[in-house]
Amino acid sequence: MYTQKSFVLKPAEADKKWFVVDAQDQIVGRLATQIADILRGKLNPKFTYNTDSGDYVVVINADKVKFTGDKWNAKEYNWHTNFTGGIKTRSAKEQLEKHPELIVMEAVKGMLPKNTLGRKQLTKLKVFAGATHDHAAQNPVEYKLK
Template identity: 70%
Template sequence: MYTEKSFVLKPADADKKWHLIDATDKVVGRLATEIANVLRGKNSPKYTPHTDSGDFVVVINAEKVKFTGNKWNDKVYYRHTGYAGGLRERTAKEQLERKPEAILMNAVKGMLPKNSLGRKQLTKLKVFAGSEHAHSAQNPVEYKF
């Protein structure tokens, strides 16, 4: 009896491309979903869940993202200093003023696997607040969605 073998992509065979995404007037959650899919490789027919088969993503204009509803005032970002009573919080508006890249990084991080593979995939995300980026040598192709 003939059984068809499943395709398994080896990490060395993964052809990693560079994508450029302009975040101007994009809703954070919807944009983060697309970015997470590209980082994981789910947009490719060669997707293998346990392999890092995704592409690199460069995001520009991160300070021009949008939230729906009243999230600019209601959404809170937490971090801890490591000391007792060291819980710090910022609203989304304060986060945009101080670290606009962190808004998108946190959203994408929450959509990736919570293991060593997810941490490795997150390193392929490069977020820049302005329209200039440091990865022009990689010739990123504009990603349409």
């Protein structure tokens, strides 16, 4: 009797590409889900869930993203300074003024696995507030969002 073996992608065999995503006038959550799929490699036909088979993503115009509803005022970003009583909070509007790239970074981070593989996949995300980026040498291909 013939049994077919399952395909398992080895990390060395993964063909990693570079993509540029323009975040201008994109809704943050919908943008983040598509970026997370690219980083994980779910668009590749050889996707293996326990292997880092995803591609690199460069996001430009992160300062021109949109939220639906009243999230600009209601959504909060929290962090801790590691000092006693050091919890800090910013609204989404304040975060857009100070660190707009962190809005996209945190949204994508929340959609990746919460383990060492997810942290490794997050390092392949490069976010820039303006229209220029530092990764022209990698010849990234423009990715059209759905």
